[in-house]
Amino acid sequence: CQATTVGETVSDCCCDYQTVNSLNGGVLHPLLHVLVKKPSFSYFKVKLWCDCPFWPDDGMCHLRDCSVCECTEDEVPLTFKKGGDSSLGDEGGQCTEDPKGVVDRTLETKGFQGWTENDNPWTADDESSDEDMVYVDLRINPEKYTGYKGVSASRIWEAIYSENCFQEGLSDTCTERRVFYRLISGVHTSIAVHIAKHYLIDEEAETWGTNLDIYRERIHAYPERLQNLYFTFLFVLRAATKAADFLASAEYSTGFPVEDAETAALVQQLVYNERLMQACPVPFDEAQLWKGDEGPALRAQLTSHFRNISAIMDCVGCEKCRLWGKLQILGLATSMKILFSEGTGKQPALQRNEVIALINLLARLSESLDSAVVMGAEVHRAGSQN
Numbered sequence: 001c002q003a004t005t006v007g008e009t010v011s012d013c014c015c016d017y018q019t020v021n022s023l024n025g026g027v028l029h030p031l032l033h034v035l036v037k038k039p040s041f042s043y044f045k046v047k048l049w050c051d052c053p054f055w056p057d058d059g060m061c062h063l064r065d066c067s068v069c070e071c072t073e074d075e076v077p078l079t080f081k082k083g084g085d086s087s088l089g090d091e092g093g094q095c096t097e098d099p100k101g102v103v104d105r106t107l108e109t110k111g112f113q114g115w116t117e118n119d120n121p122w123t124a125d126d127e128s129s130d131e132d133m134v135y136v137d138l139r140i141n142p143e144k145y146t147g148y149k150g151v152s153a154s155r156i157w158e159a160i161y162s163e164n165c166f167q168e169g170l171s172d173t174c175t176e177r178r179v180f181y182r183l184i185s186g187v188h189t190s191i192a193v194h195i196a197k198h199y200l201i202d203e204e205a206e207t208w209g210t211n212l213d214i215y216r217e218r219i220h221a222y223p224e225r226l227q228n229l230y231f232t233f234l235f236v237l238r239a240a241t242k243a244a245d246f247l248a249s250a251e252y253s254t255g256f257p258v259e260d261a262e263t264a265a266l267v268q269q270l271v272y273n274e275r276l277m278q279a280c281p282v283p284f285d286e287a288q289l290w291k292g293d294e295g296p297a298l299r300a301q302l303t304s305h306f307r308n309i310s311a312i313m314d315c316v317g318c319e320k321c322r323l324w325g326k327l328q329i330l331g332l333a334t335s336m337k338i339l340f341s342e343g344t345g346k347q348p349a350l351q352r353n354e355v356i357a358l359i360n361l362l363a364r365l366s367e368s369l370d371s372a373v374v375m376g377a378e379v380h381r382a383g384s385q386n
């Protein structure tokens with residue numbers, strides 16, 4: 001661990017909280033915020049049709065056409081698409097999903113160049129077949145509160161935590177299993193932060209804003225969830241900087257020359273960031289994993305568990321949550337591909353969709369950290385006034 005720590009260190013990492021906050025707030029968050037708005041990072045290829053292998057009885061996935069945006073334009077009532085009168089849901093025939101959770105697939109076509117096949121052992125998503133794949137503009141589908149909750153949502157999280165042997169959480173003495181648990185928990189925290197930050201405060205007036213109670217109840221009350229968010233951020237940041245040479249020389253052409261040149265420059269600023277290299281040169285040390293005789297078997301087991309998690313994403317019963325769930329799990333899978341590829345001494349080549357998932361995941365985590373600092377301070381302030 002080469003970092004100069006100035007405060008409490010994020011456990012399993014080489015950086016302290018204060019340094020992460022200062023780096024993120026001062027450099028990384030503003031940079032990532034602009035980068036993910038660029039065309040190169042906006043068009044994500046994804047299979048949204050929920051071919052759930054685990055709970056075929058899930059009502060949300062019963063009818064193929066129930067996924068609202070697969071209906072043709074004129075089939076879907078305008079008010080339904082805008083999230084207006086939800087009573088129109090039943091009259092809209094097969095389209096019964098909550099409009100807040102529906103993915104908008106309107107996009108420009110210029111971004112579709114150079115998509116290639118996928119070869120990532122950590123994901124079950126097969127992008128080599130274009131069947132059922134669609135392209136989604138992430139800019140018009142932001143991650144926010146969708147109203148997805150209850151049995152469907154909780155059984156997904158339960159399946160991820162319990163059926164994949166990560167249930168011991170932070171107390172797990174096996175570093176690898178603890179790391180995997182923390183990554184899932186960190187993404188879970190990040191999703192909750194986005195829900196709290198972009199909440200539908202008044203359904204009738206369609207007013208969106210911060211819901212501090214959600215932040216207080218789901219995150220502030222559980223410090224380890226916040227710690228896992230910091231951990232996950234540092235893990236993904238390490239992957240992005242380890243793949244620096246690949247990312248810096250990758251092709252970012254989308255047919256918008258000015259934007260594309262800015263994109264390439266921003267990627268360079270991110271992956272060769274001097275402040276980052278000075279303050280936190282190795283945010284996570286992957287060399288500590290897979291050691292000893294049991295390393296290879298454990299690695300095979302966790303690879304298979306993580307592939308399972310990516311398959312579980314097909315069971316997420318809200319389209320927009322499925323989109324961001326799949327993107328973020330692919331982002332983690334890509335980080336693992338970068339950090340855990342062994343033997344060749346060369347960094348693995350990344351597919352374009354993997355790069356998009358990696359950088360968008362990093363941007364989501366970065367934004368969550370930024371929002372958590374603000375909301376955490378507000379909760380403290382509100383607490384000290386009572």
Ligand code: FAD
Pocket residue numbers: 143144145146147148149150153154156157158184185186188189191192195218225316320321322324325326
């Ligand atoms: P949940 O968040 O459902 O959590 C279930 C249980 O997991 C909790 O009771 C607790 O025991 C445990 N838990 C909670 N947080 C953590 C953590 N950080 N680490 C470890 N354990 C934890 N909803 C939206 O509104 N917008 C979205 O974009 C969205 N995306 C989603 C993506 C996926 C992949 C999934 C599975 C769900 C998504 N949801 C989304 C739903 C959302 O995550 C919650 O399930 C929902 O808001 C209900 O929250 P809850 O408080 O009941 O607990």
